[in-house]
Amino acid sequence: MKKLVIIPTYNEKENIENIARKVFSLPGDYHLLVVDDGSPDGTGAIVKGLQQEFEGRLHIIERSGKQGLGTAYIAGFKWALQRDYEYIFEMDADFSHNPEDLNRLYDACVNGADVAVGSRYVKGGNVVDWPWERILISKGGAFYTKIILWMPVNDPTAGFICYTRKVLSTIPLDEVHFIGYAFQIEMKYRAWKLKFKIAEVPISFKDRKDGASKMSRGIVKEAMYGVWKMRGFK
Numbered sequence: 690m691k692k693l694v695i696i697p698t699y700n701e702k703e704n705i706e707n708i709a710r711k712v713f714s715l716p717g718d719y720h721l722l723v724v725d726d727g728s729p730d731g732t733g734a735i736v737k738g739l740q741q742e743f744e745g746r747l748h749i750i751e752r753s754g755k756q757g758l759g760t761a762y763i764a765g766f767k768w769a770l771q772r773d774y775e776y777i778f779e780m781d782a783d784f785s786h787n788p789e790d791l792n793r794l795y796d797a798c799v800n801g802a803d804v805a806v807g808s809r810y811v812k813g814g815n816v817v818d819w820p821w822e823r824i825l826i827s828k829g830g831a832f833y834t835k836i837i838l839w840m841p842v843n844d845p846t847a848g849f850i851c852y853t854r855k856v857l858s859t860i861p862l863d864e865v866h867f868i869g870y871a872f873q874i875e876m877k878y879r880a881w882k883l884k885f886k887i888a889e890v891p892i893s894f895k896d897r898k899d900g901a902s903k904m905s906r907g908i909v910k911e912a913m914y915g916v917w918k919m920r921g922f923k
Contacts, residue, residue, distance in 0.1 A: 807849030
């Protein structure tokens, strides 16, 4: 079964080669697509320099300027669907997601899930090296989302995910509204509303060691107000 890991990047030169090599070292013949938003630090050039070594497995979409997480993933999803990938993964570049957990997400989908979410907030999941304020905001946001949307997902903003092809080919990708953490909520909510089975797989989420976080007040605000808009989705 063809498997594609999509990693959106903006200024990830410290991490991108290491994360790519780690993905390719795993059993299971994973392919990797980097969606780079014109990183001024040369992230895209590093990826292109590795393509000969990993010919046919390492791919890149280069975009002009910072266009947001959601649009990067939508571009990646469309690219994957055009090339007949069966399992499509979301993952961060900064090792906050452990690449070795890709196989656990894949196994969850092979065993019946349509969407497998790497979850911090189910039994066995946890967060490492986050300040308590950020944990409070994250857990509070998850609880807030569950109350408003009634969606039975404990970690709705999670960004470590495996989608089966049938999910991404059914969701109307051109109608997805949001670009930050609200994008992650929206994709899960649309899948759930379409009656797809969502499984949460416990993971240990570690704060990045290299590079800068992309978290901002605007992203948090989008998620807070976005969930109310989602209630109107069919």
